[in-house]
Amino acid sequence: MSENINQPQLETFSYDDKTVKMFSIATLVWGAVAMLVGVTAAFELASWRVNLGLEWITFGRLRPLHTNAAIFAFAGNAIFAGTYYSLQRLCKARLYSKTLSYIHFWGWQAIIVSAAVTLLSGFTTGKEYAELEWPIDIAITLIWVAFAVNFFGTLFNRREKHIYVAIWFYIATIVTVALLHIVNSLAFPVSLMKSYSIYAGAQDALIQWWYGHNAVAFFLTTPFLGLMYYFIPKAINRPIYSYRLSIVHFWSLVFIYIWAGPHHLLYTALPEWLQTLGMVFSISLWAPSWGGMINGLLTLRGAWDRVRREPVLKFLATAVTFYGMSTFEGPLLSIKSVNQLAHYTDWIVGHVHSGTIGWNYFLTAGMLFYMVPKLWNTKLYSVALGNLQFWTGTVGLLLYIISMWVAGVTQGSMWQAIDPHTGVLVYPDFVETVVRIVPMYWVRAFGGTLVLLSFLIMIYNLWQTIRNSPKEQPEQKFQALALKARDQKAHSDQGHRRLEGLPAFFTVLTVLAVVVGTAIEIIPSFMAKQFVVKNDDVKPYTPLELAGRDIYIREGCYNCHSQMIRPLVAERLRYGAPSQAAESIYDHPFQWGSRRIGPDLARVGGKYPNMWHYRHMLNPRAVTSGSIMPSYQWLFQNKSQLDILPKKLNVMKALGVPYSDEEIENAVTLAKEQAELITETLAESGVPPEMKDKQIIPLIAYLQRLGTDLGPTLLQEEEEAARK
């Protein structure tokens, strides 16, 4: 084949460990920030006073910052550090481009900082884990491309023909995350920091949870599995238990994961068959997930004494155990009858944290304990501190998970409790079910504090390790044959080995697997006519209501309040007729929510007088004793911005919401008129007329509109059906 067959060239090279070091340090910094924000948010639920009355750090704004920081800042930097470290060594090649590494690192850190600033300022798209506004979304895409080019460039320059299983997991991550991010973030900008999702209602919900679920799958699972397949064998110096199983693990996971998203929308207004599809695939996920877990754990067989002694293995083994636990819990929760109890409760919150803390944090800790001493050419500062960190973290995590199980099952059962004799709700006041679980919120906050503490111990331990490393750090040189010289052997490589030898072809296959799963679930959502029964009674929001809706989104109300009544007897009794897909066809973005820390708001419109909402937002405890909702005084001080309304309506019209040209032209006047009307009703209770310009008025307008378009008709229909 080649003329130089008999003259193999030996090449000398070194690894770009500076980039790995920078990402490792960023992982430590952002991990601490993410956990600190999480602990603060946890205390805010235990006591509403903790936000100190500051709008920037109320739970509704802090929770998105916590999730984004934990996923994209902490886990993100950990992925980049571990990927770049293992990729170079598995490929026996230096990172493709120094410039790209630099852009990747600083670009990502800049995104994180801008995310923190904008989220706390209330700039949000209102879609969970995808809250960042469009300019930052674009920046994420660009930096991700830089990462991808750097990654594939390194892969093409490799001196090792075979592509090890870990790299496949990285490839799946890079390709899928790009796709997820772009599709879900498509939005129509109104201004520099405001946009509306191009999808609405049920379609937006489906796409959002397709994204949300796969953010977990392809950001928190596949890259970390890749890291597991590299760092566990390396740390214990033994091959993976079964390489064959790892191949089966990869293909089945990639193929199945992408379909499981609808399990976040069970019993919602999503078509039933899609819910069932999501459930079936979620349950199927159990097999590959446990295959991977068993593969990781069995690699440690016969070496458990070392797991006891070495922090690296201790963390890695525990991480894999928690991976097994949360991937057992996940499919369990997506069974409809279990989901009925657990959905909207803290059980889900506990489940997520057993994954992010138990799996992602612990795996990252094991990885850093392995990598940092090697990178800085030294030994770990203190094994004792590593053990202390391990036990602090584990006890904290267990307190967290168990308190959330108790809180979730308690609250879920209380919501559904119906007196068998009278047929009425046993706990008609929602706040009763909240007060009952507040002690669990304290336990969770304490557990979370321990986890944060354990992380700080790790930072100290690794900082001392780095500080005590030798001053002189010569770059180690390695030698390997150039890949071309070995091509003579290529023809003997067959089957999967040949597949692995062709990164481009392999990428295409991965993309295909992912795209197909995606297309089948998303294409129908574009065919709105097939999907949503349109109802002429459902009208677009008035300009003032739209302004109020944007305040609702800005304050992150969806973090605590759902807008989706499930077709269950108890929900019918508590909230009214089950929500229909037709009711949210003009909702860009949808606000169905995922958690009920407070009650569902889908039909709150008309339930209380305007004055109730006014008093409630000023001081929730004035109308609901025991409420844990913070006060929103700033809505009573800040003026509402109505001037931008024509622009907003125009964008909505472009997205298919039927506003007339007249409405758009007179949007400001219409809004002011409606604001006057609301203020007049409030004036009867002594509210001064100048309040009409304040943000509370549009918010009341929006809340009073919720669920009123179809609500009364649906109730009538039900009554008629019952009479027949």
Next chain:
Amino acid sequence: MSILLILIPISVLIAAFFVACFILSSKNGQFEDLETPAFRMLSDGDKEKNQRSNK
């Protein structure tokens, strides 16, 4: 729900595609060597030379 008429054939086609991929790669010896890669990743770059000479 006429959308199912499009969806089901696509699903079946895709499933068939992956089954075909699996069978073909098995026949081509996909599982013939699933040992060495797991061992090879354990060796660091500096030992590369010795490893090669063993082959």
